[in-house]
Amino acid sequence: MERNPEIRASDHDRDRVAQALREHFAQGRLDDEEFNERLSDAYTAKTLGELQRLTADLPEEDLYALPIPPQQQTAPARGLRLSREEIGHWSVWAMASGINFVIWLIVVLTSGAGVYPWWVWVAGPWGAILLIGTIADRLKER
Numbered sequence: 001m002e003r004n005p006e007i008r009a010s011d012h013d014r015d016r017v018a019q020a021l022r023e024h025f026a027q028g029r030l031d032d033e034e035f036n037e038r039l040s041d042a043y044t045a046k047t048l049g050e051l052q053r054l055t056a057d058l059p060e061e062d063l064y065a066l067p068i069p070p071q072q073q074t075a076p077a078r079g080l081r082l083s084r085e086e087i088g089h090w091s092v093w094a095m096a097s098g099i100n101f102v103i104w105l106i107v108v109l110t111s112g113a114g115v116y117p118w119w120v121w122v123a124g125p126w127g128a129i130l131l132i133g134t135i136a137d138r139l140k141e142r
Contacts, residue, residue: 005052097119
């Protein structure tokens with residue numbers, strides 16, 4: 001059922017139109033002057049018809065939410081996906097670091113004394129080099 005344009009507008013109706021105008025302004029459909037004029041008119045509108053005229057030339061739905069035609073779609077971003085080679089490098093690092101950590105932990109638990117955490121010198125620099133290489137590969141892809 002269509003709303004009668006002569007019915008008095010409520011504060012909620014005015015706020016709804018003002019929010020729609022803000023969204024259209026943010027998306028570049030309205031310039032500063034036009035936005036300010038329409039916003040002022042929205043808050044002084046007395047009827048639903050006056051509010052409807054403020055947005056009559058603007059789309060009702062968000063055009064950016066519509067599906068993108070297949071011919072305009074781009075390949076999805078890779079995000080944080082690693083290549084098989086990178087997964088292999090990180091797996092070897094994790095295994096070697098884990099073995100070194102377990103050996104160190106066994107020594108600490110069996111000796112009862114504090115033992116220098118030497119495993120950090122194996123895992124740390126190697127991990128840092130892998131991280132730098134992975135980041136460099138991501139920057140090259142861009």
